[in-house]
Amino acid sequence: MNLKQIKKKSIDVADIMKTMGHPGRLLILCSLLDSKKTVTEIEEICEMSQSQTSQYLKRLEAAGLIDSEKDGKFHLYSIKDQRIRELMSKLQELYC
Amino acid sequence: MNLKQIKKKSIDVADIMKTMGHPGRLLILCSLLDSKKTVTEIEEICEMSQSQTSQYLKRLEAAGLIDSEKDGKFHLYSIKDQRIRELMSKLQELYC
DNA sequence: CTCAAATATTAACATATTATAATCTGTTAA
DNA sequence: TTAACAGATTATAATATGTTAATATTTGAG
Numbered sequence A, B: 001m002n003l004k005q006i007k008k009k010s011i012d013v014a015d016i017m018k019t020m021g022h023p024g025r026l027l028i029l030c031s032l033l034d035s036k037k038t039v040t041e042i043e044e045i046c047e048m049s050q051s052q053t054s055q056y057l058k059r060l061e062a063a064g065l066i067d068s069e070k071d072g073k074f075h076l077y078s079i080k081d082q083r084i085r086e087l088m089s090k091l092q093e094l095y096c
Numbered sequence C: 001c002t003c004a005a006a007t008a009t010t011a012a013c014a015t016a017t018t019a020t021a022a023t024c025t026g027t028t029a030a
Numbered sequence D: 001t002t003a004a005c006a007g008a009t010t011a012t013a014a015t016a017t018g019t020t021a022a023t024a025t026t027t028g029a030g
Helices: A003-020 A023-032 A039-046 A050-062 A082-095 B003-020 B023-032 B039-046 B050-062 B082-095
Strands: A066-071 A074-079 B066-071 B074-079
Touching: A003 A023, A003 A082, A003 B003, A003 B023, A003 B082, A023 A039, A023 A050, A023 A066, A023 A074, A023 A082, A023 B003, A039 A050, A039 A074, A050 A066, A050 A074, A074 A082, A082 B003, A082 B082, B003 B023, B003 B082, B023 B039, B023 B050, B023 B066, B023 B074, B023 B082, B039 B050, B039 B074, B050 B066, B050 B074, B074 B082
Parallel strands: none
Antiparallel strands: A066 A074, B066 B074
16 A cells, blocks of 8 residues: 555544544443443443533544434434444453 | 443543544554654655654654654654554554 | 754644533423 | 423533644764
8 A cells, every 4th residue: 555545544544543532432432332322321321411422422423433223212322333343342452 | 340440541542542543643653563763754754744743753752652762863763552553553454 | 163964842823622501302101 | 282301402612733834952974
């Protein structure tokens, strides 16, 4: 791969890293590793305000890291990409 | 590990992610994967200005991701932590 | 000693991010 | 249809980050 391609990749990958580069958002990803969850569940698990949780989720979804599905009154969020899952596992392996 | 500990970890790890969450800095880490390099070498490889390169290096060093040693006129930068190396490898494996 | 190369620092400015609080929207059940 | 819950959106102020250009520092060569 040449420099131009690497540069392009680095922008995309850096974007993912940047999105993960926030304690709240990282915690959310962490909490989603085992199973999909509703906003309220995430709120409680991560001890964050409703507004923040919602905003973090929005950003994570916009960056393509998580998916959402509606289940009546609830919104279920889950990790979208297998690579994010692998990355999170690696992080846990290295730092936990 | 309890939530409080996880929260603390997430701050530290998020900080690393955040530091890596920039195309220029990520590119630098990438370029350092195979061998330590001088500022000028990095500048040329990554096609970045001298000032930016120096600033990115400073930030990477402050975040504990890289090390520097002086070799006369030159400053050699290298990846500091084996975990960063593993993380970068994982990124390359997943996204390159 | 002095010059040029290598690197670092600073200043100025624009842009992005975050936290918080308030408000809005959608859905279910009584 | 309304109360109450789940979630999203918006506004705003504080803070952080990034870019660029200019200037400073350090060091080896001659």
